Amino acid sequence: DIIMTQSPLSLPVAPGESASISCRSSKSLLYRDGRDRLDWYLQKPGQSPQLLIYLGSYRASGVPDRFSGGGSGTDFTLRISRVEAEDVGVYYCMQALETPLTFGGGTKVEIK
Amino acid sequence: EVQLVESGGGLVQPGGSLRLSCVASGFSISPDYMHWVRQVPGEGLVWVARVNGDGSHINYLESVKGRFTISRDNAKNTLYLQMNSLRAEDAATYYCAKEVTSLGSSVMDVWGKGTTVTVSS
Numbered sequence: 001d002i003i004m005t006q007s008p009l010s011l012p013v014a015p016g017e018s019a020s021i022s023c024r025s026s027k028s029l030l031y032r033d034g035r036d037r038l039d040w041y042l043q044k045p046g047q048s049p050q051l052l053i054y055l056g057s058y059r060a061s062g063v064p065d066r067f068s069g070g071g072s073g074t075d076f077t078l079r080i081s082r083v084e085a086e087d088v089g090v091y092y093c094m095q096a097l098e099t100p101l102t103f104g105g106g107t108k109v110e111i112k
Numbered sequence: 113e114v115q116l117v118e119s120g121g122g123l124v125q126p127g128g129s130l131r132l133s134c135v136a137s138g139f140s141i142s143p144d145y146m147h148w149v150r151q152v153p154g155e156g157l158v159w160v161a162r163v164n165g166d167g168s169h170i171n172y173l174e175s176v177k178g179r180f181t182i183s184r185d186n187a188k189n190t191l192y193l194q195m196n197s198l199r200a201e202d203a204a205t206y207y208c209a210k211e212v213t214s215l216g217s218s219v220m221d222v223w224g225k226g227t228t229v230t231v232s233s
Contacts (some may be wrong), residue, residue, distance in 0.1 A: 048226055049209075101218055
């Protein structure tokens with residue numbers, strides 16, 4: 001199975017500051033079509049997960065441009081510029097290269 | 113409104129069975145891969161199973177193979193998860209999710225609110 005490792009575990013951020021979450025995979029997620037099979041999800045408190053970023057860097061519909069995904073191969077980053085109170089929750093990366101699909105352990109973003 | 117609504121969770125004894133359902137509204141599930149993902153309270157997300165549009169292609173998490181069966185009834189716009197021989201470690205909230213099949217990757221863009229399974233004697 002592909003192991004997904006996220007850091008940090010917890011990320012306190014002041015409103016208006018930027019935040020960065022790292023995700024590493026145990027195998028390259030670069031597919032033959034040139035796109036990485038790496039997605040980012042946010043689970044807000046008490047809610048189900050919601051799609052933020054897909055195929056490494058594409059923002060899902062309705063996601064503010066404050067969110068951006070980068071990286072390729074085995075190293076990926078989710079960046080949030082100008083963090084807002086509504087951004088709190090647990091962020092998960094997920095590899096979709098092969099089954100079993102696997103998630104990172106999550107990064108909890110909270111407001112300072 | 114596009115939504116998925118899960119049901120069928122509850123309390124079951126170890127070794128027992130449950131059938132989860134996930135009804136879609138606002139869209140047709142027939143073209144799309146559908147997934148089940150579970151989460152123990154306070155812990156992370158774990159993918160469980162997926163099925164393609166016509167039910168002919170299925171994948172499972174290794175630990176549920178032979179015990180869980182994912183299926184779908186496109187006419188009823190419904191996804192199912194039959195869970196047999198349940199174990200304490202299967203206790204979790206189970207989410208169904210729709211994949212954006214056109215992307216050629218398991219991108220899950222619509223999620224239900226989940227149904228909770230408790231396994232205890």
